[in-house]
Amino acid sequence: MNNHSGHDMTAHGGARPGGLSVSENGYTLELDSTIFPAGVRTVTFRVTGPDGRPVTEFTPEHEKKLHFIAVRRDTTGFQHMHPVMDGKGTWSVDLTLEPGDWRFFADVHPVGHGGTMALGIDASVAGPYAPQPISGGSRSAHVGEYTVSLDGELLPGTASDLTLTVSRDGRPVTDLQPYLGAYGHLVALRVGDLGYLHVHPDGEPGDGVTEPGPAITFMAAAPSGGVYRLYLDFQHQDVVRTAEFTVRATATVTPGPDAAPRAASEHAGHRGGHAHH
Structure with a gap:
């Protein structure tokens, strides 16, 4: 498996996931605006380095220098995009934005940095907001x-x-x-x-x-x-x-020796209604 971000779902479970911070290891995600009208809008941003300047050199990961994820806070409107960068380090991407609170992620590997990182930032889209419930667990x-x-x-x-x-x-x-x-x-x-x-x-x-x-x-x-x-x-x-x-x-719980008889008894008493995790 090729992981795309240093905070990915990997065998190193329990690690802090990416995208929770706007800045990491001296690198910061900066939007030109964090407030947008609804509709198809151009979002412009930069990734600045420890020196405060826009980063212009990135190591491509899976054929792209930067992967940009946009999703509304209710988990709707997911978009995986690949912005275009100009010569000064400003990226631009067109997003379809519905009213509400959004989270934007930039998944990058700056040249000279030890690996990939996911930076995240909030944005607001004006208009009547009708948050949607999280969908069920259909397979x-x-x-x-x-x-x-x-x-x-x-x-x-x-x-x-x-x-x-x-x-x-x-x-x-x-x-x-x-x-x-x-x-x-x-x-x-x-x-x-x-x-x-x-x-x-x-x-x-x-x-x-x-x-x-x-x-x-x-x-x-x-x-x-x-x-x-x-x-x-x-x-x-x-x-x-x-x-x-x-x-x-859900964590898989392995009962100890003393718990085995009780587990068997509970299984018999709750046949058809006991969940195994």
């Missing part, structure tokens, strides 16, 4: 004629497989196209603070092993228990689509 997401099914459990502090399987009109999709060097990209946001996690699947196109669908498998670990929103980007027939899921990361 299937529908994107037009495509269905994406999720298998596996997200565990806090423990690496586990998450497999997303893509079908179209009931038939497996076996010709997914590479998108930014992978068959799929997964972003997870922790509900409550929008702690940011970003991973990529096991294997990569052209490695002689990884198939172009229908299944895309990620090795992931959540930094903590709680509810997470998952966003899978995949490309088919030259169109990038996003499937969304809601999952709960």
Whole structure:
């Protein structure tokens, strides 16, 4: 698995997720404006370095020098974009913004810095705000004629497989196209603070092993228990689509020897209503 950010969902579960701070290791995300009217709007920003100047040299990660994520605080409106930078270090990107409070993330690897980082900043979009409830925990997401099914459990502090399987009109999709060097990209946001996690699947196109669908498998670990929103980007027939899921990361508890008889008794007494985590 190739991780995209130093704070990703990796086997190092329990680490602080990225995107919770506007500044890290001397690097800061600066927006020209943090207030926008609703609609399609151009957002301009810079990443400044420890010297206070805009950074202009970045190490590409998955074919791009900067990955920009926008999402409303109620986890709707997710957009994974790739802005354009001018010669002075100012980036610009067009976003579709609905009224409400938003969180913007810049995922970058400045040249000279030891790795990638995710910086986050809040923005406000004017207008009547109608926050949406977090969707339920369905294991299937529908994107037009495509269905994406999720298998596996997200565990806090423990690496586990998450497999997303893509079908179209009931038939497996076996010709997914590479998108930014992978068959799929997964972003997870922790509900409550929008702690940011970003991973990529096991294997990569052209490695002689990884198939172009229908299944895309990620090795992931959540930094903590709680509810997470998952966003899978995949490309088919030259169109990038996003499937969304809601999952709960729950620790797996291994009972000690003294707890075994009680666990068995409880299982017998609550058959059909006892959840195994």
